[in-house]
Amino acid sequence: MQHRDVLSAIVLADGPHAGLRVAGLSLGERGRRVAGRAGAERVLVVTTAADRAAIPAWHQAGGRLLVIRAADQLTHTPLVADLVAAIAAPPAAATSSGAAPQAVAVAPAAPPKDPAIAARVAGDLAPGAYASALAARSAAADALAAALAAGDDDRELAAAWLGDAAAPAAAIPHGAIARYPVTDRASARAAERLLFRIIHKPQDNAITRYLFRPVSHAMTRVVVHTPITPNQVSLTVAVMCAIGLWLTARGPMSSAIAGTAVMLAASYVDCVDGEVARLKLLSSKFGAWLDTVVDELSSVGQVIAFGIHCHRWFGPRYFGELGFDPWLAATAIAVVAFLISIYCVYYNIIVVVGSANSQDYVGRFEIVDGKLRPAIQASRVDELWLPFRLAAIVGPNIIRRDFISWAALVLVILHLTHVAFGTLVLGGLVTAPIVTVDHIRLLRLRRRAARAA
Numbered sequence: 001m002q003h004r005d006v007l008s009a010i011v012l013a014d015g016p017h018a019g020l021r022v023a024g025l026s027l028g029e030r031g032r033r034v035a036g037r038a039g040a041e042r043v044l045v046v047t048t049a050a051d052r053a054a055i056p057a058w059h060q061a062g063g064r065l066l067v068i069r070a071a072d073q074l075t076h077t078p079l080v081a082d083l084v085a086a087i088a089a090p091p092a093a094a095t096s097s098g099a100a101p102q103a104v105a106v107a108p109a110a111p112p113k114d115p116a117i118a119a120r121v122a123g124d125l126a127p128g129a130y131a132s133a134l135a136a137r138s139a140a141a142d143a144l145a146a147a148l149a150a151g152d153d154d155r156e157l158a159a160a161w162l163g164d165a166a167a168p169a170a171a172i173p174h175g176a177i178a179r180y181p182v183t184d185r186a187s188a189r190a191a192e193r194l195l196f197r198i199i200h201k202p203q204d205n206a207i208t209r210y211l212f213r214p215v216s217h218a219m220t221r222v223v224v225h226t227p228i229t230p231n232q233v234s235l236t237v238a239v240m241c242a243i244g245l246w247l248t249a250r251g252p253m254s255s256a257i258a259g260t261a262v263m264l265a266a267s268y269v270d271c272v273d274g275e276v277a278r279l280k281l282l283s284s285k286f287g288a289w290l291d292t293v294v295d296e297l298s299s300v301g302q303v304i305a306f307g308i309h310c311h312r313w314f315g316p317r318y319f320g321e322l323g324f325d326p327w328l329a330a331t332a333i334a335v336v337a338f339l340i341s342i343y344c345v346y347y348n349i350i351v352v353v354g355s356a357n358s359q360d361y362v363g364r365f366e367i368v369d370g371k372l373r374p375a376i377q378a379s380r381v382d383e384l385w386l387p388f389r390l391a392a393i394v395g396p397n398i399i400r401r402d403f404i405s406w407a408a409l410v411l412v413i414l415h416l417t418h419v420a421f422g423t424l425v426l427g428g429l430v431t432a433p434i435v436t437v438d439h440i441r442l443l444r445l446r447r448r449a450a451r452a453a
Contacts, residue, residue: 007064007084008042009035010055010145012154015071018047020188022074023195023279024224027182031070033281038080040066046148055149064088065141066133069154072183073132074191076198077281079105079178083135086170100170101140104158105133108173117176117194124181130158131174196221199275207402208271216271223276230282233273234290240266241298248305251312253415260412260420263302267405270295288356295358295401300338302408303428306421307331314418330425337428344435348442363438365445370452372445 013028020027028045035043044051044058059065064087068075086103107125125131134154136144147157161169177198180191196217200209223233240262247259273291277283310318311327319326349355352372353362364375404424411420 005063006042006060007038007040007066008060009038009040009044009066009068010148011035011043011045011068011070012148013070014046014048014051017072017183018070020182020185021225022182022188022191024226025280027070027072027074030281031068031075034075034077034080035066035068037077037281038066038084045070049151052149052151055145059142059145061142062138063141064135064137065144066135067144067148067154069132072181074180074182074188074195075132076178076195079131079174080133080135082172082174083133086172087135087137101138102136102161102167102169103134103172104161104169105131105174105179106162106171107131108175112176114176114197117197128162128171130155130162132179134158134161134169195279199278205402207406211406212268212271212402215268216275219269219272220275220279223272224279228276230273230277230280231287231290233269233276234287234294237266237270237273237291238294238298240269241294241301245298245301245305248302249308249312251309253313253412253417256306256309256313256417257409257412259305260409263298264405264409266298267402285356292356292358296342299401300335300342303334303338303421303424304331306417306424307334310418310421318418327421330421334425334428337425337432340432341428341435344432344439347439348435352442352446361435365442367445367449367452370449372442372449 009032011028011031013026013031018026018028022030025033028047032043032045042058042060044055046052046055064084066080066084068080083103083105086100106128109127134144134157144157148154158169162171177194180187180194182188182191199217199220200213204213244259244262244266247262248256249259250256270291273287277287307327307330311325311331314327316322316325316327345358345361348362349358349360352365353360362374365372366375367373407423408420411417411423
């Protein structure tokens with residue numbers, strides 16, 4: 001039975017260096033995970049001659065085949081993603097020029113712009129030379145599987161494909177952080193340093209990049225070489241947050257300081273789960289949502305913990321005889337505001353944006369060709385009055401959890417827990433109306449788009 005739409009992958013890990021480990025994974029295991037990330041439904045890791053001999057029985061004729069050289073190379077997902085796209089079967093109505101039947105990853109013509117990366121790969125491969133991965137579909141994939149089973153070297157096969165004057169394979173240049181030669185422990189360490197450059201998120205602000213990442217990197221360098229999974233790190237963060245919130249809510253100022261310090265430590269550990277997931281190719285939707293749920297629950301829990309602390313430390317008569325406890329009333333109002341904000345934000349990113357990261361929130365949308373798209377708005381920050389310009393630049397950073405964690409600890413150390421609590425309440429009261437208005441606009445736009453469709 002033929003499965004022409006199935007992508008299969010062969011990971012060549014039968015060299016003497018395939019067992020070298022980079023960021024906690026052997027080259028062979030990393031190749032297997034990269035193949036899975038690229039969409040391969042079936043993966044064969046070749047470690048012995050017997051494995052090669054078994055390729056014909058394993059291979060599904062007429063399908064697509066990805067081959068990753070893991071014998072002496074670290075391979076990262078961007079290297080093979082474009083290969084898989086290049087051999088995608090063209091639509092039935094298209095001609096054979098719609099996609100290449102064969103594709104080879106090659107070294108780019110120009111060296112990487114980053115001097116550190118360029119220095120590490122200098123002299124490794126000539127521009128246009130085979131860069132450790134190739135792919136084919138249909139008859140070309142069948143021929144590739146047969147050649148590998150016969151013991152042919154993938155490097156020679158790639159050179160023949162590229163040099164075929166009649167029908168040369170598509171040459172796909174790889175990006176900066178896509179591969180690295182690994183033949184000894186020193187090169188394995190260099191490859192790991194290169195790989196660590198991917199763990200910065202595009203949403204990282206200056207506080208995260210310079211205050212949090214250096215510390216979390218050090219922790220990640222330890223964790224990545226252990227069996228600890230990103231989800232286990234997220235659960236550790238949840239336990240730390242629960243301890244921190246309990247300490248904060250107990251009442252004494254010393255306990256509040258300890259609790260806020262634990263919450264700050266949890267923020268640092270919270271960076272580790274994502275870093276480990278990216279380095280070890282363990283990212284998952286469940287992991288992303290686990291991290292998100294822990295973050296949001298800890299945010300709501302923090303305002304509750306501070307409210308209970310202020311109730312116990314300052315007392316219900318701190319503002320005089322009001323006939324009610326202002327701390328508990330403010331806590332209830334803030335929780336409602338936080339929950340409204342969370343609902344509006346995650347409706348936005350789940351239903352429309354298609355993300356699990358609150359930093360991907362889009363405030364304004366527009367209808368383009370009957371579909372919702374983020375509205376493109378020109379930035380006029382430079383035209384604002386100086387105080388407003390500073391607020392526009394600094395504002396997005398100070399409402400982030402990383403800044404709040406540090407600011408809260410400083411305020412608590414100064415015995416200003418009531419100021420920290422008031423700031424959290426005010427933040428909830430300001431955010432809720434803004435995202436609610438955005439949410440109402442979004443609902444109206446969705447109805448308009450539905451009517452237009």
